[in-house]
Amino acid sequence: MITSRTDRVVTYAILVFFTVIALVPVLGILSTAFASQASLNTGFSLPDGLHWSNFVDAWQRGHFGTYLRSSVLVTVVVVVASAALSTLAAYAFGTMRFPGSTMLFYVFLIGLTLPEEALVIPLYYDLRGAGLTDTYWALILPQTAQSIAFGTFWMRTYFLGASRSMVEAARIDGCSSWTTLWRVLVPVGRPAITTMVVITFMWTWNEFLLALVMVTSESRRTVPLGLVFFQGQHSSDISLLAAGAVLVALPVVLVYIALQRKFIEGMLSGAVKE
Amino acid sequence: MTQAVREAQRSEPVVRSRSRLGRLRSLYARRAPGEPRAVGYLYVLPALAVFSLFILVPFFQSIWYSLFNWDGLTPATWVGLDNYTALFTDPSLRGPFVHALILLLFYALLPIVIGLLIAATLSRMRIRGMTFFRTVLFLPQVLAMVVVALAWRWIFAPDGLFNAGLSAVGLGGITRPWLGDFTFALPAVGIVGTWVEFGLCMVLFLAGCQRIPRELYEAARLDGAGAVREFFAVTLPELRPQIAVAATLTIVAGLRNFDLIYVTTGGGPGDATSVPAYEVYHRAFEVGQVGGAAAIGIALAILIFVVTVVVSRLIEGRR
Structure with a gap:
């Protein structure tokens, strides 16, 4: 195709323009996080040197170290548990035929469209009744369930596409359905599993509403909740707040940069329901 | 087999x-x-148990709660569907839904239009460094909403970047604390939504454009189509599946938008930016109208379900 020089310039100018728009708020937070604490400037100007001390302060004085511990714990448990349970369920939905399997799968699908707002009220009263509010369980159990809805949907597509001849060969070699799954399908399905894991990780790490409703004691706050509370109490402590925001966003952003395609693929799949 | x-x-x-x-x-x-x-049941069972306990059961409980007038403490009184009829008659409940619909213009319509315009310009050539552009444009999607909200609070602050920019181009007269303004707080929150979603639309549409057969464009050009005709005759119809996906994702994100409202405006000033997702939290956990809040939550779920079904029908309509 013939493209003129001006076409080329205009095209890249447009792309760069929108790229800058996407980056400005992010750069604002970064520059504020590295600014000196005396500065009242909410970013967008180059800081006078890199003040790493803001991060140390956020970690200690802002208790972000504690919040990060809560977040890591909740996220790891949710990701591992939901990945295991949804792989098992999706394996059955994708490779086995049993009465009611289609209907059961649709139940999981509907779970994918239910917003948290339609569940959070009874969840709160149920978990309070069980004495579980303000424990990690109140964050882990509901989020595992939500991730299972996505994971089952996502992994079923993989199992449907997995080669039947491979499964049959395994079975002829005397593998039970259990060993076929773990020895054959899971190792081959690593790309699909990675996508499921990063998406679940991101959702769990960024979750705010559930933490806001369930958690009361400071030591169990996750990082997003910790950030919002910190903002409520020290809204003038701008550079500390920005450093905290960086700590909230950084783990997900790092994984995103490394596995960008997985994120995009997984997040866009959410709308492609059959 | x-x-x-x-x-x-x-x-x-x-x-x-x-x-x-x-x-x-x-x-x-x-x-x-x-x-x-039957071993299939054993594989499904653990997932189904967790899923039922923490999604299905609470969902049906929500429906049950929504039929009562309950403050969360004293015994509840049965009100039937009153909480639902109130969604239509009570202005303080209708308001949040109207706000949500207005926000959808910013969350869904604007990003899709921007994405299409850009895709139309970019589809005419191969782009170098696409991985970089895609990574950056999609970045807002992976940031925690509370971080996004914080960044934009600062941008819209009285001495923030937005007002500074306006002053710089000689519009100093219209600067104001945007998130505290009764008229402009809602569009300001909407702009944040546009910022979050436009990259997703661009990435989707650019990927879709790469898949459009070159011959279609060549044929259109042979027929003497200009850039505009080409867009409406080739690009737009060929991108229909991607538009459907973008519409579903952005609309659902727009309807679910709790974090952003909670952190930027708290529904204010007054109730100028209150949305259903925020009202669920506010009424259930701050003012003790648990039944009414549950009804809003269920209405929101129905709305999201309907949108998902309608839009997926649009995709099927193509096949």
């Missing part, structure tokens, strides 16, 4: 057995040798 065997099994008449048990047995009898059977 080969395709042919499966086909044959499916067409086999089921009239042999009358009883339910017999039918089940015949279903199993028809499986190929070695094909697993």
Whole structure:
């Protein structure tokens, strides 16, 4: 195709323009996080040197170290548990035929469209009744369930596409359905599993509403909740707040940069329901 | 099991057995040798148990709660569907839904239009460094909403970047604390939504454009189509599946938007930016109208479900 020089310039100018728009708020937070604490400037100007001390302060004085511990714990448990349970369920939905399997799968699908707002009220009263509010369980159990809805949907597509001849060969070699799954399908399905894991990780790490409703004691706050509370109490402590925001966003952003395609693929799949 | 065997099994008449048990047995009898059977239930069971306990049960409880007038402490009184009729009659409940619809212009319509315009310009050539652009444009999607909200609070602050920019181009007269302004707080929150979603639309549409056969464009050009005609005759129809996906994702994100409202405006000033997702939290956990809040949550779920179904029909309509 013939493209003129001006076409080329205009095209890249447009792309760069929108790229800058996407980056400005992010750069604002970064520059504020590295600014000196005396500065009242909410970013967008180059800081006078890199003040790493803001991060140390956020970690200690802002208790972000504690919040990060809560977040890591909740996220790891949710990701591992939901990945295991949804792989098992999706394996059955994708490779086995049993009465009611289609209907059961649709139940999981509907779970994918239910917003948290339609569940959070009874969840709160149920978990309070069980004495579980303000424990990690109140964050882990509901989020595992939500991730299972996505994971089952996502992994079923993989199992449907997995080669039947491979499964049959395994079975002829005397593998039970259990060993076929773990020895054959899971190792081959690593790309699909990675996508499921990063998406679940991101959702769990960024979750705010559930933490806001369930958690009361400071030591169990996750990082997003910790950030919002910190903002409520020290809204003038701008550079500390920005450093905290960086700590909230950084783990997900790092994984995103490394596995960008997985994120995009997984997040866009959410709308492609059959 | 080969395709042919499966086909044959499916067409086999089921009239042999009358009883339910017999039918089940015949279903199993028809499986190929070695094909697993009831063991499928065992694999589904753990996931189903967790899913039922923490999604299905709370959902039905929510429906149940929504039929009561309950403050969360004293005994509840049955009100039937009153909480739902109030969604239409009570202005303080209708308001949040109207706000949500206005926000959808910013969350869904604007990003899709921007994405299409850009895709239309970019589809005419190959772009170098696409991975970089895609990574950056999609970045807002992976940031925690509370971080996004914080960044934009600062941008819209009285001495923030937005006002500074306006002053710089000689519009100092219209600067204001945007998030505290009764008229402009809602569009300001909407702009944040546009910022979050436009990259997703661009990435989707650019990927879609790469898949459009070049011949279609060449044919259009041979027919003497200009850039505009080309867009409406080729790009737009060919991108229909991607537009449907973008519409679903952005609309659902727009309707679910709690974090952003909670952190930027708290529904204020007054209730100028209150949305259903925020009202659920506010009424259930701050002012003790648990039944009414549950009804809003259920209405929101229905709205999201309807949108998802309607838009996926649009995709199917194409196939």
